[in-house]
Amino acid sequence: MKEKEFLAYVVEETDGIYKRSVKLKSIDELPDGDLLIKVYYSSLNYKDALSAIGNKGVTKNYPHTPGIDAVGEVVSSRSNRFKAGDKVIVTSYDLGMNTDGGFAQYIRVPEGWAVPLPDGLTMKEAMVIGTAGLTAGISVLRLSELVKPGDGPIIVSGATGGVGSLSISILNKMGYEVTAITGKATEFTFLKDLGAKEIILRKDIEGLEDRPLLKSSFAGAIDTVGGVILENIIKSTKPMGVVTCCGNVASPKLNLTVFPFILRGVSLIGIDSQNYPMSYREKVWNKLSLEWKPDSLEEMASEISLSELDHKIDLILKGQLKGRTVLNLAK
Missing domain, CATH: 3.40.50.720 (NAD(P)-binding Rossmann-like Domain)
Incomplete structure (x- = not known):
């Protein structure tokens, strides 16, 4: 894999037929944004599954990478709020809907979509919450x-x-x-x-x-x-x-x-x-890292790799998943 290449889960459309696969992409293909983030974990949500099967109410244009949740480390920044090395959570807004999302090893997003990872949470725990x-x-x-x-x-x-x-x-x-x-x-x-x-x-x-x-x-x-x-x-x-x-x-x-x-x-x-004000988001994330943090948080989730996403997407669409499914992008 070249330095500027990374793995991503890509949904492609041909004549109304949707194909899902793990592909190599280039960082140059990512949308413009203030923060380039190396993604360590994402998580599977119902909206991601809808995007993966071509639901145009969620995602209008393909090819596309779903994933409305991501947590990782800032690689480069044009922001005054964040610098390279900062650990951040990105959820909601347009991530994973019409902007390539967290089912990839890199994302690029506006600074206003990111929240600092609270001290009381590991990256994996943040995506169990998501x-x-x-x-x-x-x-x-x-x-x-x-x-x-x-x-x-x-x-x-x-x-x-x-x-x-x-x-x-x-x-x-x-x-x-x-x-x-x-x-x-x-x-x-x-x-x-x-x-x-x-x-x-x-x-x-x-x-x-x-x-x-x-x-x-x-x-x-x-x-x-x-x-x-x-x-x-x-x-x-x-x-x-x-x-x-x-x-x-x-x-x-x-x-x-x-x-x-x-x-x-x-x-x-x-x-x-999806569009909740940032001041409230930060308040809720801080509570989730402290007094609201569930006991044995990681035990509420199963961990999967990119290659296992297809099966889990089929299960969530059938209502057969329980708890949370966390995607490890390093697996």
Whole structure:
């Protein structure tokens, strides 16, 4: 491999057919940006899988390298904020969507996309957290502004996924009582170990009566899936409760009346971690490196190489992954 060449996972399109492979690329092919970063770790997210199969709502133009998360070391800088040798996290914005992302050994990005790696995190730990953990952290932060530990149980949907599992861990650290929703009856031990006190099967929450309001059971919720599950969570939330939502893998549609909002005062808060303000990002990352840092963080993830990405992408699209999948770019 020449000095200016590196390995990247590349998705190519030919007549509507998408081919995925690991290829040699040149640093000269990277987009313009303030920071050239050597990537040590990335992580696999649902949005990456969509990009890898040609979802034009995520990525418009191919060939393309997915990877909305990356952590590494600055190699060269045109920025006053960062210098060569600094360790940085890059998540969200356009990384991995229409700008070549973290499934490569090098990226080049604007300085405004980077956050200093907190002292309390290793590079691998930062990618176990990744966009999923940032989204979970923002969700918990917004929920905790109005709902306190002791107000009642917090229900988390998509509980074995990245955002769900990290949300449970953070909420447990903060002293909340957590109820988890999962479609995987085999993962109860995993969820209990994260801190879930009660577990509800997805079919049971989906099968609740179709009424404008349901029995008020939860002080708050973190929803990662949307659709009927989110509808029934909102209808089951106690007066003045808070529900955050950040995903639509079940459905982007909601079939609701206004009753939960005007009769119980329920608040529904949307979470857009992709463009969340930098001051809040840094606050959440610092909390994730200290008081919110999950115990045995690396045990929540499996580690893979570039050559193993195809298989894991197929699994995440089928909803068959649990926890986090970390990509080691040196493997």
